[in-house]
Amino acid sequence: MLIAESLTFEIAKRPLVREVSFSLRSGELLVILGANGAGKSTLFRMLSGEKQPTKGRITLSGKDLNNYTLAELAIKRGVLNQQNVINMAFDVIEIVMMGRYPHYKNNPATQDHQVVTQVMELCGITAFADRSYLSLSGGEQQRVQLARVLAQIWDIPNALLLMDEPVASLDLQYQQQTLAIAKMLTKRGFMVVSILHDINLAGQYADRILMLKNGRKWYDGSAAEVLSGKNIYEVFEINSDVYTNPRTLKHFFIPRNVVIDEISS
Numbered sequence: 001m002l003i004a005e006s007l008t009f010e011i012a013k014r015p016l017v018r019e020v021s022f023s024l025r026s027g028e029l030l031v032i033l034g035a036n037g038a039g040k041s042t043l044f045r046m047l048s049g050e051k052q053p054t055k056g057r058i059t060l061s062g063k064d065l066n067n068y069t070l071a072e073l074a075i076k077r078g079v080l081n082q083q084n085v086i087n088m089a090f091d092v093i094e095i096v097m098m099g100r101y102p103h104y105k106n107n108p109a110t111q112d113h114q115v116v117t118q119v120m121e122l123c124g125i126t127a128f129a130d131r132s133y134l135s136l137s138g139g140e141q142q143r144v145q146l147a148r149v150l151a152q153i154w155d156i157p158n159a160l161l162l163m164d165e166p167v168a169s170l171d172l173q174y175q176q177q178t179l180a181i182a183k184m185l186t187k188r189g190f191m192v193v194s195i196l197h198d199i200n201l202a203g204q205y206a207d208r209i210l211m212l213k214n215g216r217k218w219y220d221g222s223a224a225e226v227l228s229g230k231n232i233y234e235v236f237e238i239n240s241d242v243y244t245n246p247r248t249l250k251h252f253f254i255p256r257n258v259v260i261d262e263i264s265s
Helices: 040-048 070-076 092-098 110-122 138-153 172-187 199-205 229-236
Strands: 002-011 014-024 029-034 055-060 077-080 160-164 191-195 208-213 216-221 240-244 251-255
Touching: 002 040, 014 040, 014 055, 014 208, 029 040, 029 172, 029 199, 040 160, 040 191, 070 077, 070 138, 077 138, 092 110, 092 138, 110 138, 138 160, 138 172, 160 172, 172 191, 172 199, 199 251, 208 229, 216 229, 229 240
Parallel strands: 014 216, 029 191, 029 208, 077 160, 160 191
Antiparallel strands: 002 014, 002 055, 208 216, 240 251
16 A cells, blocks of 8 residues: 655745645556646655655555665656656667566566566557667657566566656557556556546546645545536636546546637737
């Protein structure tokens, strides 16, 4: 289980995140939603261990996050960042194998090669195996990074996967595929936390949605509990209509037109 208790992060006594608490069980996909500046990225960096909370604590599998060594965290938790800068011309398969580094000392074992093969096939990048990473499009590079992170935790029971805007540079097909992979992982007992901007994707895939505003937890619950026109307006300040797909029973929203009158000189 992942437990966040009263997380607060301040810069020069200015709070970016304030008293955010939640818990996540094995087998759950939690999506974090909020407008720009709501505190999503700051919360994400605290969960990943990149930033230390000013107040509060995070426990993973009953152990304080600060008490894990980097080697232990590398096995228990994988992080897919929105941007991953690689300037050297590694082949794609070399990038994915980097995810297995925590699992071997000198040379990868048969299990490591098998995992890399499986995750590359899952992410649809097998055809890129021998290509230079730098020759790929932004969306293709993001799929390679997803495969790398999956390789890191693929065979670890109850691992935690953190994803920061994992579909931002992907086309519609791979947006759906990426979140379908995340959903599949929860069926294997993984815990998944993802920041998204697309409310409809959150409604389609999330088990729970955490909505932030002004650094605070505004709403936390299932899509049915959280996604309403009233709540979306409070958090995003946009009028919308929320419907239920009668075939899937998933919730989706349609924003109403925004009208801007011409400014007279």
